[in-house]
Amino acid sequence: MTEGAEQSWARPVPVIGDATSARTRREDPAGWAMGAPVVEALEAVVGARRDIRRFRPDPVPDELLEAVLAAGHRAPSVGHSQPWRFIVVSDQSTRDRAAHLADAARLAQADHLTEDRAARLLDLKLEGLREAPLGIVVACDRRTPAMGVLGRATFPDADLWSCATAIENMWLTARAHGLGMGWVTLFDPADLADLFGLPEGVVTLGWLCLGWPDERPPEPGLQRAGWSTKTPLADVVLRERWSEGAPEQPISHLRGPDEHLLVAATDDADELLAPPDSLGVLDRVLNRVAALGERDIDGGTLVLVAADHPVAELGVSPYAVSVTREVTEAAVAGTSMGAVAAQTAGLGLLVVDAGVDGDEAVVGAAVGARPSDPRGDLESADALTVSDVDALLAAGRDVGRRAAQSGLVVLGEIGVGNTTVAAALACALTGLDPAEAVGLGAGADAAILERKRDVVAAALLRCGPALAGSESPADQARQALAGLGGPEIAVLTGVVLGAVEAGAPVVLDGLAGSLPGLLAARIEPAVQAHLVAGQRSRERAHAAVLRALGLEPLLTLRLRAGEGVGACLAASMILQGLRMRRLAARTVE
Numbered sequence: 001m002t003e004g005a006e007q008s009w010a011r012p013v014p015v016i017g018d019a020t021s022a023r024t025r026r027e028d029p030a031g032w033a034m035g036a037p038v039v040e041a042l043e044a045v046v047g048a049r050r051d052i053r054r055f056r057p058d059p060v061p062d063e064l065l066e067a068v069l070a071a072g073h074r075a076p077s078v079g080h081s082q083p084w085r086f087i088v089v090s091d092q093s094t095r096d097r098a099a100h101l102a103d104a105a106r107l108a109q110a111d112h113l114t115e116d117r118a119a120r121l122l123d124l125k126l127e128g129l130r131e132a133p134l135g136i137v138v139a140c141d142r143r144t145p146a147m148g149v150l151g152r153a154t155f156p157d158a159d160l161w162s163c164a165t166a167i168e169n170m171w172l173t174a175r176a177h178g179l180g181m182g183w184v185t186l187f188d189p190a191d192l193a194d195l196f197g198l199p200e201g202v203v204t205l206g207w208l209c210l211g212w213p214d215e216r217p218p219e220p221g222l223q224r225a226g227w228s229t230k231t232p233l234a235d236v237v238l239r240e241r242w243s244e245g246a247p248e249q250p251i252s253h254l255r256g257p258d259e260h261l262l263v264a265a266t267d268d269a270d271e272l273l274a275p276p277d278s279l280g281v282l283d284r285v286l287n288r289v290a291a292l293g294e295r296d297i298d299g300g301t302l303v304l305v306a307a308d309h310p311v312a313e314l315g316v317s318p319y320a321v322s323v324t325r326e327v328t329e330a331a332v333a334g335t336s337m338g339a340v341a342a343q344t345a346g347l348g349l350l351v352v353d354a355g356v357d358g359d360e361a362v363v364g365a366a367v368g369a370r371p372s373d374p375r376g377d378l379e380s381a382d383a384l385t386v387s388d389v390d391a392l393l394a395a396g397r398d399v400g401r402r403a404a405q406s407g408l409v410v411l412g413e414i415g416v417g418n419t420t421v422a423a424a425l426a427c428a429l430t431g432l433d434p435a436e437a438v439g440l441g442a443g444a445d446a447a448i449l450e451r452k453r454d455v456v457a458a459a460l461l462r463c464g465p466a467l468a469g470s471e472s473p474a475d476q477a478r479q480a481l482a483g484l485g486g487p488e489i490a491v492l493t494g495v496v497l498g499a500v501e502a503g504a505p506v507v508l509d510g511l512a513g514s515l516p517g518l519l520a521a522r523i524e525p526a527v528q529a530h531l532v533a534g535q536r537s538r539e540r541a542h543a544a545v546l547r548a549l550g551l552e553p554l555l556t557l558r559l560r561a562g563e564g565v566g567a568c569l570a571a572s573m574i575l576q577g578l579r580m581r582r583l584a585a586r587t588v589e
């Protein structure tokens, strides 16, 4: 070890300016607390905040107004967009006009209430627009397209909520200083926008009256006026799910790693003498793998599953069905591309015959799991019977549990015609359009592509109603496997389930070598936490399948190999990454 490495130093990351290290945080998770006096003060301010309606006319010192505005500007905002604009109003004529608008809005609202309720509304002192010497009109600048703001593409209104958090910050600050604030929304928003000349795309959240309060209410005014009562906390807090009418949770027998294991994995990575996330996407994969294993992983097994497909007779592959058997025999002999990829990556190999064409099973395959019933071509008949699907899943589970003993479980498939099967499954599971789903496979030309598209569209038309009527995602996965098939895909789905049950990480391959991950996750949602996308291949539907899984691929090499070749390349890199983590220097304190 060099002299430098022996030096004592705490790693000043992961956040710039954060002097704590993974160890400090592990040893004292509550060490960020600000102490009892701060907590008590905060509780006092939150508890004493009131919506103030009556104000004294005395002026508000500039520095207090500044403090209130600054607190608003420190609020959290979606994608750090800071969309709020605060229009400070002191001009009396503007306040008078706003008050007039509010008076009119109040009468308009009373028209919609029962007589008694309307009378009580008119009795209420609802705003202090005329009396409060200041108004802060909060506007939200929505002119940036939602897609461009982190977090708004999915929740486009999050900019408005950000402005609401700014309002709460200002409110609490005002209260702590003894100032009163009242939030008035008794306006037609368009009238308020006109009053201030707001441009198109800028909207208001209302008017905040600010001044010294001419009331010091111990509880909310509307509660005192008998308008409403405070709901008990227990009525607004729900545990785990909405209590009524929530759909039954699918029964899950598996679990992802718990929070202790996940954090232990990132703690370990944080202690490396390297910038955080130095290995990028690989680091995330290594964290995921590390969180799964109490024992160190230094190897794995390629599970290579082969089957033929009646659909290949419909002209969807340029290759003869006999090629599947040839490649599988070469795999058994250790010379196929997949077998060699496994060997050179330091992985073991299990070859499974899941229905390679012909009466005889492939000699030398470690496992035979051939469907027993007649099989269909997808277009005119189901690929598999449901009982065969269940048998293939069960056989796969056994193989998966067995493979898990060696470390990584790496998926590979062989099956002439299976990119058509896989495209159909991808459409059924992700809603992808057949025209967008079919790819070149082992080398299609335009005519073959056209046939693939037709077959996939016809198969989906045939199976669509049954799939739409499935009782649960798990049931839909089994129905999809039966209708659209792929005995090798069914076995590999079982392999994923067995491997996950035994606690192993699973490395996915190309399209047909990734669908088992998605199918298994539909059967058991906890599966997802165990999956690693080894690669993204050239097959068009592959990206959609990985997106549905929420997985970013380690490699994007435009592979067209199948056979687990890409997954082996990725596994090799994962094993190297794990070794690097074990051997690299750690920071010391």
Ligand SMILES: Cc1cc2ncn([C@H]3O[C@H](COP(=O)(O)O)[C@@H](O)[C@H]3O)c2cc1C
Residues within 6 Å of the ligand: 316, 317, 318, 319, 323, 327, 413, 414, 415, 416, 417, 418, 419, 420, 440, 441, 442, 443, 444, 560, 561, 562, 563
């Ligand atoms: C010699 C050979 C070896 C292969 N190894 C994997 N595949 C890959 O191509 C096949 C799927 O493509 P398609 O749907 O177009 O038939 C599968 O066997 C897949 O693993 C191969 C294909 C060939 C020709």
Ligand SMILES: O=C(O)c1cccnc1
Residues within 6 Å of the ligand: 419, 440, 441, 442, 509, 510, 511, 512, 513, 537, 538, 539, 542, 559, 560, 561, 562, 563
């Ligand atoms: O993406 C794949 O998995 C793929 C592509 C072509 C041939 N075989 C498999």
